Amino acid sequence: xxxxxxxxxxxxxxxxxxxxxxxxxxxxxxxxxxxxxxxxxxxxxxxxxxxxxxxxxxxxxxxxxxxxxxxxxxxxxxxxxxxxxxxxxxxxxxxxxxxxxxxxxxxxxxxxxxxxxxxxxxxxxxxxxxxxxxxxxxxxxxxxxxxxxxxxxxxxxxxxxxxxxxxxxxxxxxxxxxxxxxxxxxxxxxxxxxxxxxxxxxxxxxxxxxxxxxxxxxxxxxxxxxxxxxxxxxxxxxxxxxx
Amino acid sequence: xxxxxxxxxxxxxxxxxxxxxxxxxxxxxxxxxxxxxxxxxxxxxxxxxxxxxxxxxxxxxxxxxxxxxxxxxxxxxxxxxxxxxxxxxxxxxxxxxxxxxxxxxxxxxxxxxxxxxxxxxxxxxxxxxxxxxxxxxxxxxxxxxxxxxxxxxxxxxxxxxxxxxxxxxxxxxxxxxxxxxxxxxxxxxxxxxxxxxxxxxxxxxxxxxxxxxxxxxxxxxxxxxxxxxxxxxxxxxxxxxxxxxxxxx
Numbered sequence: 001x002x003x004x005x006x007x008x009x010x011x012x013x014x015x016x017x018x019x020x021x022x023x024x025x026x027x028x029x030x031x032x033x034x035x036x037x038x039x040x041x042x043x044x045x046x047x048x049x050x051x052x053x054x055x056x057x058x059x060x061x062x063x064x065x066x067x068x069x070x071x072x073x074x075x076x077x078x079x080x081x082x083x084x085x086x087x088x089x090x091x092x093x094x095x096x097x098x099x100x101x102x103x104x105x106x107x108x109x110x111x112x113x114x115x116x117x118x119x120x121x122x123x124x125x126x127x128x129x130x131x132x133x134x135x136x137x138x139x140x141x142x143x144x145x146x147x148x149x150x151x152x153x154x155x156x157x158x159x160x161x162x163x164x165x166x167x168x169x170x171x172x173x174x175x176x177x178x179x180x181x182x183x184x185x186x187x188x189x190x191x192x193x194x195x196x197x198x199x200x201x202x203x204x205x206x207x208x209x210x211x212x213x214x215x216x217x218x219x220x221x222x223x224x225x226x227x228x229x230x231x232x233x234x235x236x237x238x239x240x241x242x243x
Numbered sequence: 244x245x246x247x248x249x250x251x252x253x254x255x256x257x258x259x260x261x262x263x264x265x266x267x268x269x270x271x272x273x274x275x276x277x278x279x280x281x282x283x284x285x286x287x288x289x290x291x292x293x294x295x296x297x298x299x300x301x302x303x304x305x306x307x308x309x310x311x312x313x314x315x316x317x318x319x320x321x322x323x324x325x326x327x328x329x330x331x332x333x334x335x336x337x338x339x340x341x342x343x344x345x346x347x348x349x350x351x352x353x354x355x356x357x358x359x360x361x362x363x364x365x366x367x368x369x370x371x372x373x374x375x376x377x378x379x380x381x382x383x384x385x386x387x388x389x390x391x392x393x394x395x396x397x398x399x400x401x402x403x404x405x406x407x408x409x410x411x412x413x414x415x416x417x418x419x420x421x422x423x424x425x426x427x428x429x430x431x432x433x434x435x436x437x438x439x440x441x442x443x444x445x446x447x448x449x450x451x452x453x454x455x456x457x458x459x460x461x462x463x464x465x466x467x468x469x470x471x472x473x474x475x476x477x478x479x480x481x482x483x484x485x486x487x488x489x490x491x492x
Binding site for chain 1: 313325333334
């Protein structure tokens, strides 16, 4: 409980006694490149294959001849938009971005770089963490949109190449019973996950005491705690927004 | 002038500092010496506001750093320069960017002015040719000098150095000591140095405070240091057989 309390106090420090807005602009841009552009490859790779696997596995399980084949595409679409793209992508990003944030801040802490900022009168939390949080909240949704597109494309390529569904059936399935709220739901989830991953990882890194061993532990805790937060928030948001 | 009055700090049940008082004068290099774990770094951190002591006062020209409001605290911080033990240079910035950083964050100067000032300070520490190198590309001694350059770029009134010689060879240590002393005299800075380097004590110790198990046991200067009759201080400074033999001679 004390750690949760300390996490919320840490969040408070990010937003008070901030530096001038112009200071943050270049920092946020740099973080956007690091978090966004730096994650494109892994997000694209994982989601393309997830879409492909979802399509082939759904086809494998739909053996009833009375179920039209375009249902396969509908299942790929809905499972991608509602769950796989936002949740899985954010779990992948928790591993890549979260561990990076915790490692970077933890190293800065043990090498006294954070102390150096503090003695200059700079709010180190706000200066170092806020750009990461803002960049995550901006870039995670873009990555998830790309992930959803590639996942559906992966399903199309795998389904048509394996001969389990024709291109026409796949496209008609994608258009079947489409609810635009699914996209809004996915983006709400993504923004929430982005905030959780960036702040939890930053907290873990920022609070490091000790040496290299503790920085490693902080990176591991950042990923573990972010993943736990993602699945809990996923359940809560699904309950609140879809029921 | 910096005054500390009755500074006390405990970690759990362990009293790390108990009632330390002292005065540090402008234009003088004051040393805080003592063995490992005697509370030197904790005292320094209390003075620069990284650790809050349980009791006591830290006065910067009469302003109590521990009780002033946030704005006043910020303005005192802007009069401080700190050289950390590991130099604490920002890994992602070049040498020049590291030195420019306080100017970028805390002044409204133009880009050209900031660049000029940072390069001038780099020249002062004889590192103008290393301006575009990354911290990972320079030696430990150079890192210390960049740390000093960053600490003095805002023309501070107070300079704190935490073990400036740690990890350096004797020759580089002497260079760093000389640089600190020159800068202190040149800019009339109140300089406080944490060290256990015997050479530093003899060369730059205009005022020396000896800490032992969180207590101030002795205060004096480099001339009176070797004549002291405090047992713990003698054990500390004459730990080296070579120096012990020199004293006997």
